[in-house]
Amino acid sequence: MIKVLFVCTGNIxxxxxADGVFRKMVRDAGLDNHISVDSCGLSAYHVGELPDPRSREMAQSRGIDLSDIRSRKIKPTDYHEFDYVLAMDDGHLRDMRRQAPNTHQHRIELFLDYHPLMAGQSVPDPYYGGANGFVDVFDMIEEASSNLLSHIREKHGIQGP
Structure with missing residues (x-):
């Protein structure tokens, strides 16, 4: 089982x-038995909360339900348990690299490195922006998720259900 963890500030x-988008892609590809997906935040500000209503609304408009996701804070064991620990921005990447043991540094990556046109860039935080920020972020996440799934299938030899 390949385990993927998406990480941002508050996990809302x-x-x-990214959790919802990637989980749906995995399910639609019939790969639930091969790939598991989770998300968390670096802070504990929102532990136990649902994703932001604007995120849920945006996802719902694209056929993705985020209502089963609850915010949680990253745990030290996550760096060991997950094969891919994907930072939403370069600040998260730096913080995680400081926190993680040296033996697990290779698991930590910048999520948009899987985007064909945005490698090295950060997913902007739409929290304080308008509705368009959520649309733009969703589009970025969808594109990077598609490429991430292709990468995982190829690297780990996962053909199908």
Whole structure:
């Protein structure tokens, strides 16, 4: 089982959106038995809360339900348990690299490195922006998620159900 973890600040906008988008892609590809998906935040500000209503609304408009996701804070064991620990922005990447043991540094990556046109860039935080921010973030996440799934299938030799 390949385990993927998406990480942002509070686990209410970017990382739960990526969680929901990627989980649906995995399910639609019939790969639930091969790939598991989760998300968390670096802070405990929103532990136990649903994703931001704007994130849920945006996802719902694209056929993705985020209502089963609850915010949680990253745990030290996550760096060991997950094969891919994907930071939504470069600040998260730096913080996680400081926290993680040296033996697990290779698991930590910038999520948009899987986007064909945005490698090295951060997913902007739509929390304080308008509705368009959520649309733009969703589009970025969808594109990067598609490429991430292709990468995982190829790297780990996962053909299908």
């Amino acid at each position: 906008c970017r990382s739960p959106t």
